[in-house]
Amino acid sequence: MKFIKFTSLFFFTLIMLFSSCKEQKKTIAKESDSEENQNEIVENSVWEKADQIVSSIVIPQFPDKDFLITDFGAVADGKTNNSVAFKKAIAACYKSGGGKVIVPEGKYLTGPIHLKSNVNLHLKEGAEVLFSKNKADYLPVVHTSYEGVELMNYSPLIYAYQQKNIAITGKGTFNGQASNENWWPWCGAERYGHKEGMAQQKDEANLPALRKMNEAGVPVNERVFGEGHQLRPLFLEPFECENVLISGVTFTNAPFWVIHPIKSNSVTVDGVTVNSHGPNNDGCDPEYSKNVRIANCLFNTGDDCIAIKSGRNEDGRRVAIPSENIVIENCVMKDGHGGVVMGSEISAGVRNVFVRDCKMDSPNLDRAIRIKTNTLRGGFVEDIYVKDLWVGSVKEAVLKINTHYGIYDNQEGEFMPSIKNIYLENVTVKNGGKYGILITGREESPVKNVNFTNVVINDVKEIQSVEHAEKINFKNTKINNQEMK
Template sequence: MTINNQRRNLMKALPAAGLSFSLPAVAATAPDPWLQAQAIVDHVSKPRKFRKQDFNITAYGAKSCKLTKVKAWVSHEDQEDIGTPAAGSFDCYAAIKAAIKACHEAGGGRVLIPAGDWFVAGPIVLLSNVNVHLSKGAHVYFSHNPADFAKYGDIDCGKHGKLTISRWQSNDCLNYSPMVYAYGQDNIALTGDDWTAILDGQGGVPFNDAGDCWWTWKGKQKTINSIGQGTTPNFKSGKMSENTVNPLNAESLATVAPALTEAERVLIQGEGDKWRADASYLPALSEAGVPLSKRIFGVGHYLRAPMIQLIGCTNVLLQGYRVQNTPFWQHHPVHCRNLVIRNVEMHSHGPNSDGFDPEACDHVLVEGCTFDTGDDCIAIKAGKDLDTQYGPSQNIVIQNCIMHSGHGGVTLGSEMAGGIQNVFAQKLVFENANWKTNPLNTAIRMKTNMNRGGYLRNFYVRDCTVPNGVQISPSFYASLPGSPIQSKTVATAAGAIVTFDCDYTPISDNVRIRPPVVDNIQISNIKASNVSKDGKTASCFQAIVILGPVASDYNGPLPVPPVFPVTNVSISDCDFGTPVNIAAPWYLYNVRNLTLKNVTIGDKVHNTVLSA
């Protein structure tokens, strides 16, 4: 198994590549930070230009398909009869690949997917100067069989398939190809006429006689986060999944990382063999410094592919289509520059179906999008463990969007080891239309811990509404033994309108040596309304939860590095409605200088500075 020189060199060069881009300076200390936001918008909104030539996929042999009904999962807990390509449908993978190649070699243009139903049993791989465009009424059904995404990658990994360079929950790996993929390309676009132009990941459609689907690989029978998201589709104890010990993984890190000291190995592996489950094994490989070429997953493993993943790309436009039923994260750009996602509908209620997760990206605009997800609507990432070579996520503007179901509306983290800075969110509607059955857990959310570390600074939010509140019942995470935070008592998982959680599910990470830093947060003009449910009339369980870093979680070498409180958070001119827990409308731990100015909670207006 080899990685070709071009991609190896790109992997080495990407961290420094940002130096070649001409981007406007963003000064975090400017008197009006919203002037910075407008400068970002102006810069990234410059029109993308493509040659005016169409390459219709039917000219390259594509044929539409007929549909048949199948009982499939449409969420964590619900099944419906939905349409899927009939057995024996024509596979348009080769035709779309040929059209993109011809377009690219001609100097660019538009690859047109016309109206109709199209079956694609492999990835759509974007190339520079190509706009893949879905016409009104075009519905692309990607194969629901994971094996089809281990056939066409550039890297032959033998029995594990032909895989692609990917990133899974912020760790680099060789894995199944995403359904739409690009690596190191410039001036690319994925567009649609409207939301009848659909990219369908078929994440809940069974691929075997046992009824398993992509979502089954999540592998947890119960979750604690969300109403309406409590189980994993078709998963039963004993089935293989990303959270089940995989016998293909090494029995000891000494085998794959012999340079580790015994103390380092013990720290990374933790107790028992739970670390050998794929979802834990990959982070362990990162912590151990195992190179990408040896982080082989794919066939025989259970890490679900993201729907749309773009790595190391510049000048990207995503616009005007609908994504649904994705196996994993819906959009995951990594180390991209000058990216716009506009007027995209993201609808997937399966496990981990985050809507838009920019990671280590610089100059990003999210505008006019609608989110209805099974996890965070937006989650800004920046690497995990030692995979921080791409640096921070920064200079991101989110505006004029609507959020429905999800864990967090605008979320930062949890994978943020490389840092997040200069993020602006304005004019958002946390609509929470499914509040009765599958509510938005929290509107504004940051999550990290002593493992994920990193920093968040210069985060600004203004002019947002929460017309149906958020989840009004609390959800909790378990604390570590000996923690001053009593386990499952702080509603950081769900129930607050604003949540900053620096102790996010700490029991999930063996290595806890990176205290996070959070500073300079400004939130203003948030208006939340109450709903009536289960005999309660409320907008949330608590209005504000800020859980700063917990020093006792640290388990690395002495001396313990500084563990700083969350500092300089300002919340002003807000009305958070009426919390269920009106007697304790906020929770604070390890926080310094939380300023509340003209903040209404229930029938009381607060003007105070708090530390705890």
Template sequence: MIISRRFYLFGLLVAMMAYACNQKSEEKKEQPMEESGPWAQLDSIRGLITVPEFPDQEFSIEEYGAEAGGEVLSTDAIAAAIKACNEAGGGRVVVPKGVYLTGAVHLLSNVNLHLEEGATLRFSRNPKDYLPLVRSRWEGMELMNYSPFIYAYQQENIAITGNGTLDGHADMEHWWPWCGAKHFGWKEGMGRQNPSRKLLHEMVHDRVPLEERIFGEGHFMRPQFVQPFECKNVLIQDVKLINAPMWNLHPVLCENVTVERVKIETLGPNNDGCDPEACKNVLIKDCYFDTGDDCIAIKSGRNEDGRIPGIPSENIIIEGCEMKEGHGGVVIGSEISGGARNVFAQNLVMDSPNLDRVLRIKTSSKRGGTVENIYMRDVVVGTYREAAVRFNMFYEEEGDHIPTIRNVIVENLQVKNGGKYAVMANAYESSPVTNFQMINCRIDSVDEVFNVNHMKDVTFENVMINGKEVKGLQK
């Protein structure tokens, strides 16, 4: 009896130990793998990015006089609803189902502009509806110009949300011809941006004060679609943007920005999708881009307007996005004089014969600046036109400010049908692209593997291009 009991206790002890070991094994399986290398920073950066919250109260624009139908201008009614919401401590300014015509919309602190399902804000084609002039950045240069269609200046806790549509109402007869290109509707005798763009370049170089950089009427400088300027805690979520006049989403000098589940479909001139400029702590997640220019372009000012303040774009996470047409999927530059660092792009899908590049860094010695710590992984590409990765230090004219590009790592890039090249690089001998790594990548069907000149400390690890392992850089 005693022996039998001892065997029982021994068996119970073994069973308990086995169960405990099994539990530990299961817990170990459930625990995510710890990140290593540069990606170990990701969670700490993500923790700095929070979504603003708003009081639970609503202000319908119809209650302030807005009329659906797309014929009556509702600018004043929308402004009144935003003002009332702000003065009441914040909440949601609701755009109900229907089409509402408006001029410039200026957001105020603690206001969430919410478009209900089936709601469309259609923006006026009359440039006068974007006056008075406001402080803006245009291609990385500061000026007083037409108000962006949706604008906020030095506000906190602002949002644009909902399953509605923002319609810029631009086309081959409105806004787009101002770019001066015939294939976008410009004709001889029409006004275009070219002389004013040149003038603004000169003003920037000569350090003309902002208050004297007066543009607007008669200058044909297209306003951006959405531009929060020097704002904190910005959310843009779920909306669809179409028919943009120029850049779509353009936060400038902002901190704590989330762009999530946004759909951008607009193929006009300079119709960049999302261009955070000199911004810190930015999340661009689960968005769709089908654009007339770069899908995502990270910027930090052009020439003196970027170099002198020296404010980089930093701590930017891009994930879960899909890119179709565009000059590049993930782009840094070219207005990058303030620099860019700590950019993490992962879990992306790209596929279009009209997508020029997957990852593109473009700058020049007129720009200067340092681009560093750019990390991309887990990207699936159907096809692209020119290069999977392109570095270009000779974008536009040269100057006296040699740029720096370093620490760029691409992992798990899978391309089914590549374009002309796998990698392109055009750099200065005195400033080669430094520490470029490709790890666990496969790129098929490219015409040529490399078109590169000055690169230093380049590493290829388990990289297959056109079915052959690439172990070193071939010029």
């Protein structure tokens, strides 16, 4: 009897233990599933946020009224200066409550074009706007910016100041007519036409003077440059504008940066071609701007294709407006110093940048994704998401993060930069150049939380060079066919 009782107790205990193990396995499985689901939820919420940003951006609408510049005296001979005709057509459109200022087929020479609220400047197919080579045409000076520092300078070629609901649309071309004989020599480089003894931007009265004013906190209206100075104008600058659309047009031969929305909100750059190989010919540089969508564009440039900025040194800290909520999608990047770049003018910080469905491919493209700053700039870069990126060829690195940018020019200070939360997912690179990953952080402020998921990088000389950064999080990632852990 005792034996029967003992046997029954033994089997009962085994059954309980077996049941307990099964329940424990179920719990572990559920926890594992929960972790995977949680990761999926987080990933989905990230790209849902990108969709929400796109949905929140206002595309300006215009009354159905047309104003042909030829009705205001414009002549399409490529020689007659049509500045007055553009000004009159835009003024008439604005005063009537808005509409479309139309540039028909033909070549139209002009000085700077200043847009007004509720005006859509529309270039018909075959229309080319040629900007004057006469520097006096870009005076009087206006409130603008140069390499992250505000000043009074030559007017941008296309300019809008504190306007709302503006657009530049169509299939025509804006030709800045900058060349080795016009504007470009001021950069100081021999390959852009500068000759020894010619005035240039590095002369004491130019950039050095502007930067001293920046350091000293001189009011912007007292930073007067323009005539007698050699600081090139921007091509297109919406300054403190809201609801901006730039669609379909082509920009070429820019004096300096091409598309520069500064302190602006709700900006769309869609289907634009930038084909300009001059000095500092960045394609699109949002600065102190938020809720920006750059989509379906082609960038073939002499500098960065897209560079997100937020002020240089004291100016950035004075303005203190981060660039944020920027979505870049379905774009093609060819020549350039970088595909999508943050910096180096970055003192007010950059966050919430989403890059998806882009293609980068050129033997003259130096990096795919780049972040550059130093301890004079300081600033922060955080929450950068890159997904579904195809890279054919880059020269230096697929991802480059440098917190020592410009150190050979004594660009060291007391403002430690912070870089964290960088995500690359579903990235394929055919020819990765010198490095797969190149990170140079700071011992006092290491680069944090860099993530590679489903990334394949082929044909690099060196897999990675990483200094002063947390361990990179790799998931299903191969570089030179080596599984990264």
